[in-house]
Amino acid sequence: MALTVQDVVAWIDKSNETIQTNKDYLTTLDQAIGDGDHGINVARGFQEAAAKIADGNYTSSADVLKDTAMTLMSKIGGASGPLFGTAFLKLSTAVKGNDPVDYATFTTGLKEAVNGIKQRGKAIEGEKTLVDVWSPMADFFSRQADFDGEKIAEEAKNAMEQTKTMTATKGRAAYFKERSDGHIDPGSASSCYIFKALADVIGGKS
Amino acid sequence: MSYVGVVLISHSPKVAEGIQDMIRQVIKDVPIEAAGGTDENEIGTSIDKIQQAINRANEGQGAVVFYDIGSAKMNAEMAVEMSQAEDVKVMEAPLVEGSYVAAVESGMDKDKESVAAAVEKEFG
Ligand SMILES: Nc1ncnc2c1ncn2[C@@H]1O[C@H](COP(=O)(O)OP(=O)(O)OP(=O)(O)O)[C@@H](O)[C@H]1O
Ligand SMILES: [Mg+2]
Numbered sequence: 001m002a003l004t005v006q007d008v009v010a011w012i013d014k015s016n017e018t019i020q021t022n023k024d025y026l027t028t029l030d031q032a033i034g035d036g037d038h039g040i041n042v043a044r045g046f047q048e049a050a051a052k053i054a055d056g057n058y059t060s061s062a063d064v065l066k067d068t069a070m071t072l073m074s075k076i077g078g079a080s081g082p083l084f085g086t087a088f089l090k091l092s093t094a095v096k097g098n099d100p101v102d103y104a105t106f107t108t109g110l111k112e113a114v115n116g117i118k119q120r121g122k123a124i125e126g127e128k129t130l131v132d133v134w135s136p137m138a139d140f141f142s143r144q145a146d147f148d149g150e151k152i153a154e155e156a157k158n159a160m161e162q163t164k165t166m167t168a169t170k171g172r173a174a175y176f177k178e179r180s181d182g183h184i185d186p187g188s189a190s191s192c193y194i195f196k197a198l199a200d201v202i203g204g205k206s
Numbered sequence: 207m208s209y210v211g212v213v214l215i216s217h218s219p220k221v222a223e224g225i226q227d228m229i230r231q232v233i234k235d236v237p238i239e240a241a242g243g244t245d246e247n248e249i250g251t252s253i254d255k256i257q258q259a260i261n262r263a264n265e266g267q268g269a270v271v272f273y274d275i276g277s278a279k280m281n282a283e284m285a286v287e288m289s290q291a292e293d294v295k296v297m298e299a300p301l302v303e304g305s306y307v308a309a310v311e312s313g314m315d316k317d318k319e320s321v322a323a324a325v326e327k328e329f330g
Contacts, residue, residue: 035276037250073284077250079277082284120280172276 001147002100007201008061009053012068014197016050019043019190029186033173037078038186045076045084061101065092079121079171080187083130084194086120087113103146110138121170128166128173128180130187133159137195149203156195163188210312210321211237211263212305215256215273215282219243225302233309239263251278256285260294268293268318270325272305295322299329 003011019026019042027039049071058064065088073085094109095101101109114135123129125136136159137152144151161184168180171187212229216222222242229238241259244250256271263269271294273282282296295318297304307328311321 035249041250074252074254075245077244077248077252079280082253082277082280085284120284 001202001205002102003061003106003147003201004100005058005061005064007205008064008101009058010201010204011198012046012053012064013050014200015194016046018193018197019046022189022193026186026190029184029189032183033168033176033180034186035078035172038080038190041076041078042080042084042190045072045081048075059099060096061099062092062096065089065095080130080190083117083121083187086116087134090116103141103144106147107138107141110134110141114138123170126166127170128163128168128185128188129170130185130191132163132166132185133188133191133195136162147202149199149201149206152202153196153199156192156199160184160188160192207235207315208265208267209236210267210308210316210318211239211260211265211269212308212312213256213259213263213269213271214238214240214242214301214305215251215259215271215278216240216242216301217249217251217274217276217278219247221274221301225305228302229306229309233313236309236312237263237265237269238305238309251276251281253281253285253288256281257289260285260289260291264291264294267312268295270294270305270308270312270318270322271296272299272301272308274301293318297322297325299325304329 023039023043030036030038049068052071069085069088090112091109098105123131140155163185168174173180214222214225219242222240226238226240239259239262241255245252273279286294308321311324
């Protein structure tokens with residue numbers, strides 16, 4: 001299986017849809033251990049990104065991902081902006097000239113996205129940030145041989161739930177120290193929705 | 207005559223402008239540019255605002271950039287990388303005190319390296 005330009009557009013659209021639906025929930029998560037704006041931030045960013053790519057007659061996935069990245073970076077307004085922006089920008093670079101995007105190329109892109117996020121946020125695994133979804137997802141993709149919607153959704157949800165038992169040492173939640181225990185990291189929850197949207201697009205193809 | 211510029215990044219437009227006022231009371235000629243809040247002037251940071259502030263602050267002598275919490279640092283670094291300006295430096299120092307030191311040094315006709323070194327000496 002491979003992702004066409006339309007699939008990539010649909011991925012961003014679906015990400016936007018799920019994030020809009022869960023906007024209040026994401027904000028509730030961020031109220032517990034952050035500054036309570038995560039739902040608002042990502043909803044604004046993805047709304048703008050979906051609107052941006054709706055106008056374009058794209059012929060390459062890399063362009064869709066690049067426009068998404070630039071829009072998220074400038075519209076989110078919180079830490080997740082440069083981080084999601086970096087992730088999509090790295091994905092864009094990796095898939096450039098590889099339409100439709102095959103599994104191996106996408107997997108390489110994910111690995112690079114993780115490296116980019118870690119570098120930008122100076123975070124590693126286990127610090128209760130969105131790295132804790134993106135990194136296990138990249139590992140998961142490396143272990144598998146092809147896109148599998150159901151498994152992707154399941155894996156992303158597991159990764160997100162794992163953040164519950166972590167203590168935050170990066171981002172705004174780090175100020176709460178042990179008080180951050182027992183809560184899901186908001187950025188991991190929105191990342192989970194992004195992978196869930198990808199899973200839906202893949203599920204719709206098979 | 208132009209000076210090394212100073213950029214103030216805060217999640218709050220009021221904080222950034224307040225520091226600007228404090229510095230202005232003492233230092234008149236140095237470009238001090240505020241990048242506070244999101245594009246809608248809400249609490250947050252904006253790469254676009256930061257880039258614009260850097261461009262205004264850099265009159266040819268470069269600029270030093272100060273930030274507050276959370277995403278401010280990431281967006282500051284990103285803005286500097288994207289503008290590809292080589293003579294702009296993100297400083298590791300407290301926003302209020304650091305930018306004040308930098309403005310005073312810049313007002314004494316110091317170049318960017320010397321301004322940055324003075325800040326680093328004080329807070330490094
Ligand atoms: N340094 C970091 N590295 C990786 N992820 C991070 C980092 N800082 C924050 N995050 C992620 O970003 C999420 C918060 O995103 P949000 O858009 O709410 O930013 P914020 O923390 O409110 O930003 P700000 O610092 O501007 O207030 C966290 O849940 C976490 O997953
Ligand atoms: Mg937040």
